[in-house]
Amino acid sequence: MEELFKEFASKFPAYLVEEVKENLPPKVTKAQVKKILETVEENYIYAKVDAGESVGLVAAESIGEPGTQMTLNTFHFAGVAEMNVTVGLPRIIEILDARLTIKTPMMEVYLVPPYNKGKDIRSIAMKIKETKLFELASEFQIDIVESQIRVVLNMKKLEEIGLTSKDVSKVIAKGAKTSSVKNDGDDIIVKLNSKDEGLNEVYKLKEKIRVMYISGVKGVSQVLPVKRGEEFLIVTAGTNLKEMLNLDYVDPTRTTSNDIREMGKLLGVEAARSTVINEVFKVIENQGLNVDVRHIMLVADTMCNGGSVKGITRYGIVSEKSSVLARASFETPIKHIINAAVIGEEDLLNSVVENVMINQPVPTGTGLAKLKTKVID
Amino acid sequence: MAKEAKLSKFDVSKHTLVPKHTKLSESEKKTLLKKYNITVKELPKILINDPAIIRFDPKVNDVIKIERGSHTARSSVFYRGVVNA
Known part of the structure; x- marks a missing residue:
């Protein structure tokens, strides 16, 4: 058996x-x-799909038709913090074009136990968030006589992140080299080194330290702890997967970003391919539509065929077509035809579009079969 | 390249979205290419500095076998030929 x-x-x-x-x-x-x-x-x-079936065409139609029913808006994320998420058609276009900068980069940060059960979730979320000085300070006082700035810190917020005013002053001292930084109780005093500086200089310094990066993961602008099933995780706006994977309370095996390029760079083509499938599928499901995964898988496979993520644009996979006429039929036809003429490119007429153009049978479906005979003489 | 791997202490192959990658031996590669009657050039590609295969220290024209989860067939096998970045 x-x-x-x-x-x-x-x-x-x-x-x-x-x-x-x-x-x-x-x-x-x-x-x-x-x-x-x-x-x-x-x-x-x-x-099984028959040989010669136009799977690409079927996939294009199958994704394109529901695309006409999708929303064109971005929606607000339900939650305390206001968070925008690109959904619907704009998001699909963004994914399939493999845009370098996406509209709303997001991460889903999973945590290791015991934090994934909700332990200290707020403070971890705050630690991940990129924090600038003005978010921690309750007041900036400019002292014109001494040409110095007194930063009054919000101790409650500081405690949330787990920092002391000493830590903050150290960071400021690193960033503002032209001034001396002192602790005065819970306040921090930043004084310009050179004397007799005008008010203008002091004001400039204040503006500089106001937006100084203090703690957290750079690029993460918003955090939102959410409960999914039994587990707590943190959804972030803004991505920095590289740094996130190296934090000790983060579970690096499940933490993902919705930026396909970033996933490809950090985890390889295969991870990028899965991200394309997951993200497209998420959008379609979200809109209450129904598209078979196979179509999406085909698109994702095509995008990742060359070893890196390429969008379905004239710079991406279309530029790799071997036929001049096929490339010209997509976008910027004159450019392609002129370039081909200059370098003397040959078109072997092996594919569909070019054969449609010259009114010949296309090599798909029944057109694929050729008759081969042995001539006996 | 070694430096790049050092910067990130996380082992990429442990990520849930990264399927199992293995490098084919020369004989395995030969039988595969013979089975489908192709050359390495005709396989889908993977870059030589792809984070998922860097630990094999791959060379150009190596073939990487990828066993990945599939939505339709539970698991499927895929092959990629190594190319220069």
Whole structure:
């Protein structure tokens, strides 16, 4: 019996064999099992896509038609903090074009136990968030006589992040080299080194230290702790996956970004491919539409075929087509035809578009089959 | 390249979105190419500095076998040929 299963395991996906195995009635003969497996194989072959089927065209139509029903707006994220999320058609276009900068970069940060059960979730979220000095200070006082600035810190906020005023003054001292930084109780005094500086200089310094980066992960502008199932995780606006994966309370195996380029750079093409599929599917599901994953998988495979993520644009995968006419039929036709003429490019007319253009049968479906005969003379 | 790997202490292959990558041996590569009657050039590509394969120290024209989860077939096998970045 086992060898029978083994024999068929190479003929169709392994999970089908497993399913047959599990669902066998208690008393079956070997011949019957063979018959079952043969029927499964027959049905599997019948379900496969035929050679020459225009899968790309079908995928394009299948994603394009529901695309007409999608919203064109961005929506607010439900929650305490106001967070925008690009959804619907703009997001689909963004993903498929493989934009370098996406409209709303986001991360889903998973935490390691015990933090994923909600322990200190607020303070961890605050620690991740990129914090600038003005968010921690309650007041900036400019002393014209001494040409110095007194930064009155909001100790409550400081405590939330787990910093002391000493830590903050150290960071300021690093960034503002032309001045001396002193602690005065909980306040921080920043004084210009050179004497007799005008008010203008002091004011400039104040503006500089106001937006100084103090703590957190750079690029993360908003944080939102959410509960998903039994687990707590942090959704962030702004991404910096590289730094995030190296934090000790973050679970690096599940933390993801919605920036496909970033995922590709850090985790490789395969991760980028899965991100494309997941993100497109999420949008379609979100809109209450129904598109088979296979279409999305085909698009994602095509985008990641060359080893890096390429968008479906004239600079991306379209530029890699071997046929001049096919490239010209997409966008900027004159540019392509002139360039081809200059370098003497050849068009072998192997694909669909160029054959449509010159009114010849296209090599898909029944047009794929060619007759080959042996001439005996 | 070694420096790049050092910068990030996290092992990329442990991420849930990164499927299992393995480098094919020369003989495995030969049988694969023979089975489909192709050359490495015709396989989908993977860059030589891809974070997921950097630990194999790959060379150009190596073939990487990728066993990935699939929405439709539970798991599927995929091959990529290594190319220069």
